Amino acid sequence: MLLDLSTIEIYVRPGHTDMHKAINGLTVMVQDYMYQNPLSGSLYLFCNRQRRILKALYWDRNGFLSLAEKIREAQIPLAHDPGGCATDQHRTVIAPLEGD
Numbered sequence: 001m002l003l004d005l006s007t008i009e010i011y012v013r014p015g016h017t018d019m020h021k022a023i024n025g026l027t028v029m030v031q032d033y034m035y036q037n038p039l040s041g042s043l044y045l046f047c048n049r050q051r052r053i054l055k056a057l058y059w060d061r062n063g064f065l066s067l068a069e070k071i072r073e074a075q076i077p078l079a080h081d082p083g084g085c086a087t088d089q090h091r092t093v094i095a096p097l098e099g100d
Contacts, residue, residue, distance in 0.1 A: 009042040017046035019053050023064045026057045038064075051075040061095065 014080040021029070023089065027048060044057040050089055052075060056067040 003043065004064065005043070008058075009040075010045065011036060011042055013047070014043045016051075017048040017055070019046075019048045019055060019068075021055075023057065023066050026055065026066065027064070094099075 011030075011034055013029065017029065018025075023054075027038040027043065029046070030036050030044050034044065036042065036044070036055065039059045041059055041061075046055045046057070047053065052071050054069045054071070056065075056069075059063045
């Protein structure tokens with residue numbers, strides 16, 4: 001499965017997230033802290049405290065897809081506001097993942 005990022009909504013969880021959380025824990029965060037529906041088909045992004053690990057959660061009509069990426073040389077640019085979610089940050093968050 002390939003995601004076309006230009007056609008889906010992307011939400012970023014500001015602040016840090018415990019990277020031990022699996023799909024169930026991330027869906028709870030989407031509902032309780034981001035005030036979104038995890039079954040909406042949007043992509044949800046989470047970052048650890050050091051801003052070097054990024055987790056993504058996506059619902060694809062058949063189930064959840066969870067991805068993780070570890071960044072070695074840069075930090076993921078992310079706001080430190082611990083509440084809610086941001087929709088306008090996703091391009092800067094995804095940039096380190098695209099590489100050169």
